[in-house]
Amino acid sequence: GYPITFKAVKAASSKELYLDLSVFKAGDYLGLITRDVTETLEYQRGLEALHVSAELLVSADNVDEVSRITKETIQSILGHEYTSLGVVEGNHLVYRYLWDPTQQDQFEIPLDGTGISVRVVNTGKSIMLNDLREVNYYYESTGDITSLSELDVPVIVENKVIAVIN
Numbered sequence: 654g655y656p657i658t659f660k661a662v663k664a665a666s667s668k669e670l671y672l673d674l675s676v677f678k679a680g681d682y683l684g685l686i687t688r689d690v691t692e693t694l695e696y697q698r699g700l701e702a703l704h705v706s707a708e709l710l711v712s713a714d715n716v717d718e719v720s721r722i723t724k725e726t727i728q729s730i731l732g733h734e735y736t737s738l739g740v741v742e743g744n745h746l747v748y749r750y751l752w753d754p755t756q757q758d759q760f761e762i763p764l765d766g767t768g769i770s771v772r773v774v775n776t777g778k779s780i781m782l783n784d785l786r787e788v789n790y791y792y793e794s795t796g797d798i799t800s801l802s803e804l805d806v807p808v809i810v811e812n813k814v815i816a817v818i819n
Contacts, residue, residue, distance in 0.1 A: 655677070656675045656676060656677035656686075657675070657676045657677070658673065658674065658675045658676075659673070659674040659675075659676075660673050660690075661673065661690055661694055662674055669691060670689065670691055671689070671690050671691045671694050672687045672688060672689060672690060673687070673688045673690050674686070674687055675687075699730050702726065702729055702730050703726070703730065706722055706723075706725075706726040709722045710722055710723075716740060716750075719738075720738050720750040723736075723738055723750075723818060724736060724738075724750070727818070736818070736819060737750060737751045737818075737819045738750040738816055738817070738818055738819070739762070739770055739816060739817045739819060740815065740816045741764070741774060741814060741815050741816060741817075742761075744763060744764050744765065745761040745762065745763055745764060746761060746762045746764060746768075746770055746771060746774055746817060747759065747760075747761040748760050748761065748762075748819075769782065769788070769803055769805050769819075770805050770817045770819055772805075773805040773806070773807050773814070773817050774807065774814045774817060777807050777809060777814050778807070779804070779805065779806045779807065780803075780804070780805050781802075781803070781804045781805075782802060782803050782804075783801075783802050784801055784802065785801055785802065785803055786801065803819065804819075805817050805818070805819050806818045
């Protein structure tokens, strides 16, 4: 017979497993084909969240608003609590927007100094590091590395890096 398809059915045995199911008659029997679509759904949700964030960023009026939208996007899509936004001001990268319970005060890094974020400003390219212990140019603002990895992404306006999302 003709198959009946059910899309994105939540598996009863798991909170995070979603399946596409196709049920069909095969002679005197019933056939069932399943396909795990959990990753596809997560990817789609992430794209939808990015789209919403992009629309909000376009209408943002100031850096504070951009900062809030950025924070919410990173936390909702990636699930990261420890993030920051450093803004280029003169010859420094100023971290005024911090979302890290261990780092309360703003700080700044000279753009002619060391640090992953400084490299991102100077090259205009994202840097992803999987193990900070292997990097000799990591800038420790708190004196305590709580993360072993880091992703720094430049914010570029008119071919100029104006900020870094860390």
